[in-house]
Amino acid sequence: MSHEPLSAELRVEFAYTRSLGPTLGAFLTALREHRVLGVRGADGRVHVPPAEYDPVTAEPLTELVEVGSAGTVLSWTWQPEPLAGQPLAQPFAWALIRLDGADTALLHAVAAPGPGAMSIGLRVRARWAEEPVGAITDLACFELLDSPTPEPPVRTFDEPVRGTVSPVDLRYRHSASAAESEFLRGVEQGRLTGQRCSVCTQVYIPPRGACPTDGVPLTDWVELAEEGTVTSFCVVNVPFLGQRIQPPYVAASVLLDGADIPFQHLVLGIAPEQVRMGLRVRAVWRPRDQWGHTLENIDHFTPTGEPDAPFDSFARHL
Amino acid sequence: MPEVAVVGFAQSPAVRRTSASGNGVELLVPLFQQVYLDTGLSKQDIGFWCSGSSDYLAGRAFSFVSAVDAIGAFPPISESHVEMDAAWALYEAWVRLKLGEVDVALVYGFGKSSAGELRRVLALQLDPYLMTPLWPDSVSIAGLQARLGMAQGRWSERAMAEVAARSRADARDNPEAQLIGTPTIEELLDQPYLADPLRAHDCAPISDGAAVVVLAAGDRARELCPRPAWITGLEHRIDSGQLGARDLTAVPSAVAAARAAGSDGVQVAELHAPFTHQEILLRQQLGLDEARINPSGGVLAGNPMFAAGLARIGLAARHIHTGTADRVLAHATSGPCLQQNLVCVMGGED
Numbered sequence: 001m002s003h004e005p006l007s008a009e010l011r012v013e014f015a016y017t018r019s020l021g022p023t024l025g026a027f028l029t030a031l032r033e034h035r036v037l038g039v040r041g042a043d044g045r046v047h048v049p050p051a052e053y054d055p056v057t058a059e060p061l062t063e064l065v066e067v068g069s070a071g072t073v074l075s076w077t078w079q080p081e082p083l084a085g086q087p088l089a090q091p092f093a094w095a096l097i098r099l100d101g102a103d104t105a106l107l108h109a110v111a112a113p114g115p116g117a118m119s120i121g122l123r124v125r126a127r128w129a130e131e132p133v134g135a136i137t138d139l140a141c142f143e144l145l146d147s148p149t150p151e152p153p154v155r156t157f158d159e160p161v162r163g164t165v166s167p168v169d170l171r172y173r174h175s176a177s178a179a180e181s182e183f184l185r186g187v188e189q190g191r192l193t194g195q196r197c198s199v200c201t202q203v204y205i206p207p208r209g210a211c212p213t214d215g216v217p218l219t220d221w222v223e224l225a226e227e228g229t230v231t232s233f234c235v236v237n238v239p240f241l242g243q244r245i246q247p248p249y250v251a252a253s254v255l256l257d258g259a260d261i262p263f264q265h266l267v268l269g270i271a272p273e274q275v276r277m278g279l280r281v282r283a284v285w286r287p288r289d290q291w292g293h294t295l296e297n298i299d300h301f302t303p304t305g306e307p308d309a310p311f312d313s314f315a316r317h318l
Numbered sequence: 319m320p321e322v323a324v325v326g327f328a329q330s331p332a333v334r335r336t337s338a339s340g341n342g343v344e345l346l347v348p349l350f351q352q353v354y355l356d357t358g359l360s361k362q363d364i365g366f367w368c369s370g371s372s373d374y375l376a377g378r379a380f381s382f383v384s385a386v387d388a389i390g391a392f393p394p395i396s397e398s399h400v401e402m403d404a405a406w407a408l409y410e411a412w413v414r415l416k417l418g419e420v421d422v423a424l425v426y427g428f429g430k431s432s433a434g435e436l437r438r439v440l441a442l443q444l445d446p447y448l449m450t451p452l453w454p455d456s457v458s459i460a461g462l463q464a465r466l467g468m469a470q471g472r473w474s475e476r477a478m479a480e481v482a483a484r485s486r487a488d489a490r491d492n493p494e495a496q497l498i499g500t501p502t503i504e505e506l507l508d509q510p511y512l513a514d515p516l517r518a519h520d521c522a523p524i525s526d527g528a529a530v531v532v533l534a535a536g537d538r539a540r541e542l543c544p545r546p547a548w549i550t551g552l553e554h555r556i557d558s559g560q561l562g563a564r565d566l567t568a569v570p571s572a573v574a575a576a577r578a579a580g581s582d583g584v585q586v587a588e589l590h591a592p593f594t595h596q597e598i599l600l601r602q603q604l605g606l607d608e609a610r611i612n613p614s615g616g617v618l619a620g621n622p623m624f625a626a627g628l629a630r631i632g633l634a635a636r637h638i639h640t641g642t643a644d645r646v647l648a649h650a651t652s653g654p655c656l657q658q659n660l661v662c663v664m665g666g667e668d
Contacts, residue, residue, distance in 0.1 A: 005337045010377055016446065024447055047563060049448045055558050075469070075566075077461030078514040083438055085453035094458045094513075096562050105562030107454060107462075115514050120469055136448045166451045168442070172377035172434040177339040208387055209343035215361055215390025217347055 005181040006293055010174035016166040023052045026064055028161040031139060032132040034154055037064045038102050048102035049136075068100030070125035070145060078115040085169065087141045093118045097142060109141040117144065128152050134161030179207040179218060184293040190285060194259050196220040202260040206295075225257040226283040228301070229309040231318050232262070235272045250275045254301055255317050262317060265295070269302035278308035322415045323539040323546030324664060326359075326532030327632030328352040332496040332525035332620025335432040340376030341384035342428030345528035349426070350388060353532050357542045361390055365420025367397040368411045370404030370427040371624045374439050385428065396420070403427060403590075404529065405627035405650030405660050411533055412552055421538040427625035428528035436524050436623070443653055445559055456654060457521055461513035463566040463655045464595040468515060470567055472602065475515055478594035479506040482519035482618055489615025496523050496620035519618075522592040527622025529629040547635035547646070547664040551579030554660035561655060569603050572649065572659035576604045579661040584647040586610045586637045588630035592617050596656055600649065604661075609647065613637075627651060631662050638666040 020028060023039060027050050030037045039050035040063040048067055053060055076095040082088060087109035095118075096105035110124055124142040130152055132138040143149060176184060179195060183206050186193040195207035195218035202213065203222050210217055233252035250272050253262035267275055269284075281301035291297045328349040338344040354360060367389060371382050382399045389395060400406045404427025411423035437455035444450045467473050483503060489495035501519070509517045532542075539546040555571035555578075558564045587609040591597035597618075601611060612618075614633045617626045627650025637643035645665045652658040 005339070007337075012377055018447065020447070047560075049560070049562075051560060051563065055560075055563060074562075075462045075466045077458050077465060077516070078511065079455075079458055080511070083435070083453060083455055085438070085441075086455075087452055094454055094462060096462055098562075104560065107449060107459075107561055108452065115511075120465070136451050164447060164451075166446060170374070170377065170434055170439060174377060174433065175337055175339050177341075177344060178337075180339070209339070209341075210347050210387045211390060212387045213390055213392040215347065215350065215388060 003181060003185065005175050005178050006184055007173050007175040010172040012168070012170045012172065014168050016168060017163060018166065019163045020161065021052060023050050023061065025161055028134045028136070028138070028164060030066070031136070032134045032157060032161060034069070034126075034128050034151070036067050036069050036099060036126070038067045039063060040065050045103035046101060047104045048099050049106055065101070067102045070123065071097045071099035071102070073110070073118070073120060073122040073124060074098055074105050075120060076110065076118045076122075078118065087137070092141065095124070095142065097124060108139060111141050111143045111147075135164050135166075177209045179209055182221070183207050187295060187297055188291055188293050190291065190297070192224040192226065192256060192283075194222045194224050196222050203258060204261050205256060205259045205263060222258060224259050227304060228254045228256040228259070228281060229314050230267060230275065230277060230279040230281055231255045231314050232277060233267065233275050235275070248272045252301070254281060255314050260317055265298060266300040267302070268300040276308065278311060278314070280304045280306040280309060319416045320418055320535040321539075321548055322412055322533055322535050323543065323548045324531055324631060324635035325534045325539050325543035325546050326353040326357045327530065327635055328356070329494050329529040329625070329629045329632060330527045330622075331494045332523075332527040332622050334496065334524060334526070336430065336526040338430065338526070340378060340430045340433050341381045341387075342371060342430075342528055343385060343388045345428050346385065346388035346426055346530070349528055349530040350424075353424070353530050357532055359422065359532065359542065363422050364424045365396065366411055366414045366423040367395055368399070368407040368423065368425050370400045370402050370407040370628065371429060372401055374442050375429050375431060375433065375623055377433050402652045402658075403624050403627035403650050405631060405662070406554065406652065408531055408533070408628055408631060408662075409552060409554060409660065412549060415533055415535045418535070421535045423533045424530065425533065425628060426528065426530045427628045429623035429625055430526045431524045431623045432526050440654070457513045457516060459561065459654045460521070460593045460596070461516045462561075464515050464520070464593065467567045467595055467599060472567060473595050473598045475507060476503060477598060478520050479503045481594040481597050482506055485612060485615045485618040488613055489619035492614045492619065494620060495615050496525050498615070498619065516593065520594040522617040522621035525620050525622045527620065527625055529622070529625040529632060531628055531632045531635075543639065545639055545641060545666050547638035548667060549662060550665050551581070551661070551663040553578040554658065556658045559653075559657065566655050567599065569599060569656045569659060572600060572656060572661065573603050575659050575661040576647070579663045581647050581661060581663055584609050584645050584663065585643040586613060586634060587647040588612055588614060588616070588634040588649065590617055590627045590630050590650045592621055592651070594618065599656070606647070627660065634662070635664055638664055641666070
């Protein structure tokens with residue numbers, strides 16, 4: 001393949017919404033009130049953050065114990081260039097902190113002027129978030145014990161914390177495969193191309209890195225027609241977020257003439273109740289100046305007016 | 319139960335960035351063709367397929383389903399997937415073979431670590447309630463572990479740099495390695511900290527790549543390979559997911575797995591240690607003073623996520639295949655700070 005594959009920025013963003021059981025619910029309810037709870041294990045050790053089940057006996061742990069919001073650094077490392085989502089935007093330390101009254105350590109950030117200020121045994125205390133929401137981030141970070149930051153006011157809440165929301169925001173450089181890239185470059189020129197497998201002779205659109213039947217790389221390119229046959233369809237009646245067409249409308253599997261695999265697209269220009277298997281359709285392209293590396297260059301398919309294709313002609317391609 | 323052996327292995331070169339798509343197909347097709355050529359097997363001979371990969375690494379849902387294109391899944395195949403390093407997929411395949419359900423299995427792993435921001439993506443394997451929301455990155459978490467061991471006198475920054483230098487020197491004989499060279503210890507110690515006390519050379523590089531291992535049972539293994547690497551022990555164990563609740567200077571799960579797998583007397587050990595101090599920790603804890611460690615250069619010379627642990631098994635098996643060792647150990651890890659550990663001990667029969 002002569003060209004580098006196409007690639008583009010891809011952002012994956014969602015908010016994980018999780019329910020909490022009695023232990024983590026109590027922990028985050030207390031954290032929202034600027035208090036820290038641990039749980040007593042079967043061996044008497046106090047776990048902070050609390051363990052829901054004893055790490056040795058696997059018994060559910062229920063005895064909640066309030067511990068201090070100051071503690072001792074057991075280990076630390078320095079974050080010279082904080083990453084997105086981390087507790088502090090300026091350089092800071094990550095630390096394992098054993099709070100006063102606890103036997104295990106909490107992982108969190110420590111605001112410090114530089115790595116020279118950090119040491120094992122350092123005493124630190126909690127800095128609370130201005131707007132607590134019932135999440136681990138209600139502990140904004142830890143700071144050196146003699147820091148002058150005033151305590152934010154304690155707020156009161158009627159309901160305990162029963163769930164927590166964790167935003168996820170990831171950025172990728174997504175690469176199309178070499179075959180997908182060639183296909184999309186063709187689409188950008190108004191051409192539809194597929195690839196024929198050298199073993200089973202099936203023609204795939206969109207083309208892919210390997211024949212899913214035979215596992216061999218696909219190298220033989222085929223120009224495909226703009227006309228095809230509806231092999232299956234569904235009438236979309238349900239509105240959903242991001243929908244671009246008013247329901248009802250038809251999403252159909254279209255088998256282009258010369259291809260062996262149908263792909264999904266819209267069928268417009270015909271009443272939904274008249275769409276049928278075997279209907280002959282043709283691509284309707286958007287205006288040339290709107291074309292990009294996307295199958296959306298085809299706005300939709302519309303009936304050609306030809307007689308329907310007989311079922312036997314597409315029965316093997318459903 | 320039938321005896322099971324590694325009879326084939328191939329891996330792609332570990333590279334900082336491949337232009338291949340995230341579903342692994344382009345990486346895997348040539349590796350499948352290589353192991354077919356080496357063993358004389360064809361797709362139809364494979365009774366069970368199992369893979370390891372991560373959708374978060376690929377940045378797309380069900381990337382492992384797209385990867386099945388590389389197999390050629392018709393007539394229908396028997397296939398499974400683990401969202402872990404493919405060494406755990408090998409464990410699943412090994413169980414199938416031990417049960418006598420099939421006599422040949424193919425295991426593959428792939429990862430395009432370069433697609434996203436690896437250090438952040440790996441935060442998603444932490445406790446989702448109390449750790450992931452803080453986005454602690456994998457390098458910083460390893461830094462906490464490295465300092466604990468230094469404070470106890472278990473290793474030093476110099477000892478860590480020596481591991482990095484030896485890995486890069488050994489990797490010169492490994493055509494699939496990403497980082498090779500002969501840096502001096504002083505040159506390495508002169509570099510700035512990435513996550514104090516870790517420098518860049520203490521951390522495995524970001525690598526894209528894939529690996530494939532073929533397993534076979536009993537006489538079928540003897541037909542396929544002149545000197546099969548018989549798996550004499552295969553165990554995996556896990557430590558607490560709560561980093562602050564375990565002693566990070568010990569790896570009880572790795573020790574328990576090695577003991578159960580019977581690691582005494584191994585001549586070569588391929589350890590999956592993504593950080594220099596973790597190689598020292600594993601060597602100390604597993605009692606590997608007599609073994610040659612990571613003659614391939616280890617993952618410090620190339621670390622394709624979700625394939626690197628499987629590749630350790632293939633690389634260790636090669637020493638049996640070629641007769642340069644009679645008893646070898648491969649180790650794979652998953653999760654932060656060596657949380658989950660798998661040990662595979664293999665031997666030859668003469």
